[in-house]
Amino acid sequence: MKAQAYPAAKPSAWMGRFMRNRWLYFMVFPGLLYFLVFKYWPMYGIFIAFKDYQPFLGFWDSPFVGLKHFERFFSDSNFLVLFRNTLILATYNILFFFPLPIVIALMLNELRQEFIKRTVQTLVYIPHFMSWVVVVGIAYIFLTTEGGMVNELLVRYGGEKINFLVSNEWFRTIITAEVIWKETGWGTIIFLAALAGVDPQLYEAARMDGANRLRQLWHITLPAIRSTIIILLILRLGHFLDTGFEQIFLMLNAMNREVGEVFDTYVYSVGISQGQYSFSTAVGLFKSVIGLILVVVSNHLAKKFGEEGIY
Amino acid sequence: MPIKPSWGSRIFDSLNVTLLLAFALITVIPFIYVIAGSFATQKELLQRGFILFPTEYTLDAYKYIFSTPTLVRSLLVTVYITVVGTLINIFFTCMMAYPLARKDMDFRKPILLLVVFTMLFGGGMIPTFLVVKQLGMINTYWSLLIPGAISAFNLIIMRNFFQQLPDGLEESAKIDGCNDLGIFFRIVLPLSLPAIATFSLFYAVGHWNTFFNAVLYINDHTKWPIQVLLRQIVILASGGVGDSSSMEADFVAPPEQSVKMAVIVVSTLPILLVYPFLQKHFAKGVLLGSVKG
Numbered sequence: 364m365k366a367q368a369y370p371a372a373k374p375s376a377w378m379g380r381f382m383r384n385r386w387l388y389f390m391v392f393p394g395l396l397y398f399l400v401f402k403y404w405p406m407y408g409i410f411i412a413f414k415d416y417q418p419f420l421g422f423w424d425s426p427f428v429g430l431k432h433f434e435r436f437f438s439d440s441n442f443l444v445l446f447r448n449t450l451i452l453a454t455y456n457i458l459f460f461f462p463l464p465i466v467i468a469l470m471l472n473e474l475r476q477e478f479i480k481r482t483v484q485t486l487v488y489i490p491h492f493m494s495w496v497v498v499v500g501i502a503y504i505f506l507t508t509e510g511g512m513v514n515e516l517l518v519r520y521g522g523e524k525i526n527f528l529v530s531n532e533w534f535r536t537i538i539t540a541e542v543i544w545k546e547t548g549w550g551t552i553i554f555l556a557a558l559a560g561v562d563p564q565l566y567e568a569a570r571m572d573g574a575n576r577l578r579q580l581w582h583i584t585l586p587a588i589r590s591t592i593i594i595l596l597i598l599r600l601g602h603f604l605d606t607g608f609e610q611i612f613l614m615l616n617a618m619n620r621e622v623g624e625v626f627d628t629y630v631y632s633v634g635i636s637q638g639q640y641s642f643s644t645a646v647g648l649f650k651s652v653i654g655l656i657l658v659v660v661s662n663h664l665a666k667k668f669g670e671e672g673i674y
Numbered sequence: 675m676p677i678k679p680s681w682g683s684r685i686f687d688s689l690n691v692t693l694l695l696a697f698a699l700i701t702v703i704p705f706i707y708v709i710a711g712s713f714a715t716q717k718e719l720l721q722r723g724f725i726l727f728p729t730e731y732t733l734d735a736y737k738y739i740f741s742t743p744t745l746v747r748s749l750l751v752t753v754y755i756t757v758v759g760t761l762i763n764i765f766f767t768c769m770m771a772y773p774l775a776r777k778d779m780d781f782r783k784p785i786l787l788l789v790v791f792t793m794l795f796g797g798g799m800i801p802t803f804l805v806v807k808q809l810g811m812i813n814t815y816w817s818l819l820i821p822g823a824i825s826a827f828n829l830i831i832m833r834n835f836f837q838q839l840p841d842g843l844e845e846s847a848k849i850d851g852c853n854d855l856g857i858f859f860r861i862v863l864p865l866s867l868p869a870i871a872t873f874s875l876f877y878a879v880g881h882w883n884t885f886f887n888a889v890l891y892i893n894d895h896t897k898w899p900i901q902v903l904l905r906q907i908v909i910l911a912s913g914g915v916g917d918s919s920s921m922e923a924d925f926v927a928p929p930e931q932s933v934k935m936a937v938i939v940v941s942t943l944p945i946l947l948v949y950p951f952l953q954k955h956f957a958k959g960v961l962l963g964s965v966k967g
Contacts, residue, residue, distance in 0.1 A: 380780070384778065384779060384780065384854070386853050386854035386855045387772075387773040387776060387779050387854050388773070389855070390769045390770070390772060390773050390854070390855070390858065391769075391770055391773040391774065391779075391785065393766055393769060393770070394766055394767075394769060394770025394824055394829070395770070395785065395788075397766060397770075397820075397823050397824050398788060398789060398792060398824070398826075400805070400809075401802070401805065401820070401821050401823075402792040402796065402797070403788075403792075404797075404801075404805050405796065405797025405798065405801035405802040405804075405805050406795070406796065406797045406801070407797075407801075408797055408800075408801030408802075408804055408805060409797055409798070409801055411800075411801065411804075467694070467697065470690050470693065470694050471694065473686070473687075473690050474690065474691065474694065475687060476691070479691060479694070479695070482698070483694050483695065483697070483698045486698040486701055486702050487697065487698055487701050489701070489702075489705070489946070489949065490701060492879055492883075492945045492946075492949060493883070493942055493945065494882075494883030494885055494901050494904075494941075494942075495883075495885065496883075496885050496901045496902075496904045496905050496908075496909070496941075497901075497904065497938055497941065497942050499905075499909060500904060500905070500908035500909055500934070500938050501704050501708055501938065503908060503909055504707075504708065504711075504908070504931065504934060504935065504938075505704065505707075510719065510931060512707065544700075544701065544704075547697075548701060575680070575682055575683065576682065576683050576686045577686070608886070609885060609886050612886065613905065613909060627799070630798070630799050630800065631799060634799065634800040634803075635799075635800075635803065635890065640800050640804065643799075643800050644798065644800045644801060647798035647799055647800060647801075648798065650798075651795060651796065651798055654795075655794055655795050658794055659794075
């Protein structure tokens with residue numbers, strides 16, 4: 364309607380349209396500026412991966428070195444270690460953490476007692492709101508060899524103390540357990556929402572046909588949330604390389620670096636701690652590009668499965 | 675008429691309840707352990723190893739940490755960042771989301787595309803760090819407030835929310851002589867209070883838990899938010915809470931377990947106090963997220 368009021372592309376019409384929406388432009392401007400400065404300027408800054416960036420020379424005058432940093436990274440023995448660690452942690456995550464919220468949501472959905480359901484939900488959501496520092500802190504207090512609960516129990520029942528926090532063998536298990544503890548409850552929300560949309564008449568009909576609870580679960584409930592499961596799995600694959608950075612950063616120490624160092628933590632220690640800006644930007648760029656490819660591919664997959672996709 | 679449940683169904687139910695309660699218990703026990711431990715005496719902690727219910731309560735750990743300037747200062751820093759940061763988040767998110775929700779806004783497709791792309795690809799840690807550094811934000815609270823001012827995800831959800839408001843609202847306000855700014859502040863924002871509340875709480879939790887940005891951008895330990903101090907005390911345990919001069923240089927004996935636990939409680943409690951208010955909103959907030967635009 365409004366567009367028809369200014370049909371011709373005359374300059375004055377354009378001006379009029381601009382003036383009419385001037386407050387909208389005014390409102391969008393700060394946000395736009397924010398995205399340009401804090402999101403697009405860093406993207407432009409990626410070019411230092413192709414230069415030998417020296418702070419006193421500045422962005423422009425630092426010498427261009429092409430793919431030097433990438434070559435160094437790919438021929439570095441750290442590369443394979445980082446790749447392996449990231450892949451294993453991500454795989455653990457999908458194998459052991461991903462199914463749990465689904466299982467818990469299905470169980471919650473079967474609960475008849477509204478009060479117990481509400482109580483359990485309230486309790487299992489809580490850890491999501493704690494910072495990783497708190498979660499890792501609690502893990503430290505539980506697992507330390509100096510009076511930690513787990514080791515005290517081990518000793519009491521005739522075992523020996525295990526140095527959980529500075530060992531290679533336990534690192535991945537602890538990381539995965541922490542994720543499960545923190546996020547399982549919260550992860551149920553989306554599945555519970557999907558389950559709430561199931562038509563109760565379906566269950567009624569199934570009961571008439573003599574289906575027991577397990578059969579109802581298998582033939583009605585699970586198919587109902589199938590598409591939610593698939594889309595979340597695909598989204599998860601899109602962020603496959605994004606192992607929880609803060610968590611790993613906090614759990615990492617000199618003793619477990621061999622299994623714990625992932626791309627993000629490596630970028631931090633090489634870039635910020637050692638000041639090798641260009642090299643660590645190259646590492647970060649490598650990870651971002653793989654991540655972008657994974658997102659695009661998984662979104663394509665989502666659409667192939669007949670889902671909406673994320674964009 | 676409900677049918678009498680079969681035996682199989684009853685066994686199913688009781689097994690289900692038992693397992694879920696067990697899961698809830700596993701989730702909660704660490705809290706109880708930490709809260710109980712923070713009230714226990716060091717002697718009892720050492721003797722019994724672990725405690726879920728201390729035999730004697732003492733406030734020593736709390737008295738100690740609140741007598742130190744470091745913890746109180748960090749708490750104040752975090753409160754400041756949470757309050758100011760959330761206001762900034764909400765203001766800028768809504769301000770940008772509203773024009774993008776208006777069908778008569780020019781360039782809204784390209785601007786949206788610009789925003790969505792940042793969700794898929796970014797400059798990464800080092801280039802972002804260098805931008806913040808070049809803007810002179812290192813060691814200032816701005817570095818914790820501004821670089822995360824707008825979450826692209828929240829922006830898009832907020833825009834979808836604004837889009838659901840009826841068009842007639844704007845028309846009539848315009849006829850009454852209101853400009854777009856007036857419509858936004860006087861009509862759209864008041865109508866959006868439930869959504870704003872949800873996002874405020876999500877943003878606030880993010881600020882309260884802010885950790886890594888502070889590690890990156892804040893070197894001055896007198897400006898540390900509580901989470902960074904918490905890491906220092908509980909995980910690195912290289913200095914005491916009372917040591918305010920230089921946390922890392924002077925090596926002080928690691929703090930007692932009960933002190934660590936008390937610091938955890940103090941740095942988490944405010945979130946847990948917000949939680950009951952949050953709870954009835956967030957399921958809705960998460961569902962908003964699944965609305966496609």
